[in-house]
Amino acid sequence: MFRFESPIYLWLLLLIPLLATVYYMSLCNYKKRIKKFGTPELIKRFSSTVSHKRILIKFILSEVILTLLVIMLARPQVGNRIASKKNKKGIETIIALDISNSMLAQDVPPSRLEKSKLMVENLMTKFSEDKIGLIVFAGDAFVQLPITSDYISAKMFLDNISPSLIGTQGTDIGKALNLAIHSFTPNSKIGKAIIVITDGEDNEGGAEEMANEAEKKGIKVFILGVGSKEGTTIPMPNGESLKTPRGEIVKTRLNEKMCKKIAEVGHGVYIHVDNTDLADVILNRELSKLQRGEINNVIYSDFDEQFQGIALIVILLLILESLILERKK
Incomplete structure (x- = not known):
């Protein structure tokens, strides 16, 4: 590897x-x-x-x-030494994580982004025979980690995620879904899922079409909406709140309506992420329903x-x- x-x-x-x-x-x-x-x-x-x-x-x-x-x-x-190599039954999951500036909002402590990363880490902890991939997106999207069974490497990549990784701001969920669809292995006898974690703001369009495309390919789409409907300001590294070019303070809110619409079109599941662990419970329950197929797990130590x-x-x-x-x- x-x-x-x-x-x-x-x-x-x-x-x-x-x-x-x-x-x-x-x-x-x-x-x-x-x-x-x-x-x-x-x-x-x-x-x-x-x-x-x-x-x-x-x-x-x-x-x-x-x-x-x-x-x-x-x-x-x-990788020069294989820690384990054996066939197991599992699923493939691609996580698409929104890293736009609005994810720095702290209406879900410690912040929307840190809460999302904690959820992903908890999900990896529960995985044992599955493959996972990681995509980050804002106004653009790219693969942070190709699909793998190496959870140690996955957690290392997760730690380095921040909004500075992508210079183009916005929230192009459609581009993230399209990239995720093409990031799975060709194995058609295994359950596949895309988990999009976002606050749903500034959508560039095309997300519903991509969610429908994923459904046609047998890929389950989960939309995890993180944030509050009331909204809050966006703290920046300099200690001030994010402002518009005109000097007005930006306020960010969870666009739950848009998140639900994407999940509905793709016959997927929408889950609201708040201060509790309820979202983790629902997500794990839904993932357990997916078909488990033969996976060739190769892990390098x-x-x-x-x-x-x-x-x-x-x-x-x-x-x-x-x-x-x-x-x-």
């Missing part, structure tokens, strides 16, 4: 296209300035020793080196760091980049 021990560093890969854009803009600016000195033929004669091709190659090498360094920071690992080979490539590329001169001999 391959994994990144610190996947949050992979966000630094956004620097790659940013630097490429800056390089392109500076190149265009350079060409504009150089035209002021004379015709292209004349400039070429007086700058015959300059190699623009070599400059481009050096930049590309720098981009590749930066990419590899970011991957090293994320600590790629490969030890993981080897894989940065050494990447570090060697980085050193070789650095040497190569330093040997390439910007000027022709």
Whole structure:
């Protein structure tokens, strides 16, 4: 099994296209300035020793080196020892967790997000022969953990979840459901469930269609609405409440009507999450009704760091980049 021990560093890969854009803009600016000195033929004669091709190659090498360094920071690992490998009867569950800013609201203590993470952790504790996957979403969605039987890794990924993982705000439940539908294994003889945990705010549309699509594929959809109908403010890391661009304090409420509608269209189940453990009880009861099928459980107990080979490539590329001169001999 391959994994990144610190996947949050992979966000630094956004620097790659940013630097490429800056390089392109500076190149265009350079060409504009150089035209002021004379015709292209004349400039070429007086700058015959300059190699623009070599400059481009050096930049590309720098981009590749930066990419590899970011991957090293994320600590790629490969499981080297199997703790257990056997066939059991279980189900497959994909959890889609809303991590938009509104999930920081504290109307469900300690916060909507922390309460949701606690529910997921409790669910993992009760799983023993099942597979679980984790998707996080806001205005966008991505797989935080592919479906697996390794609950230890799942809990580690769960601990690192925060709204900062996704820069696009909003609540695109449709995109999360679509991604979840395509994240299961091809095994058709096993019960499958998608658990969406959200406050239902700022829905981008398409959720009902995706819930209906999941129902057609035999996937049970559970919508867990977390928060209160009365609503509350959203505390930010700086200690202030979230405000609109006009300076008005944002108030967030559970959109229970929308959550129930998605569950109804997909012939699923809506569960309200409050300060009690009732939601956990109902969810566990509903999951126990799903068909249990043969699951090949492979769990790795030890993981080897894989940065050494990447570090060697980085050193070789650095040497190569330093040997390439910007000027022709």
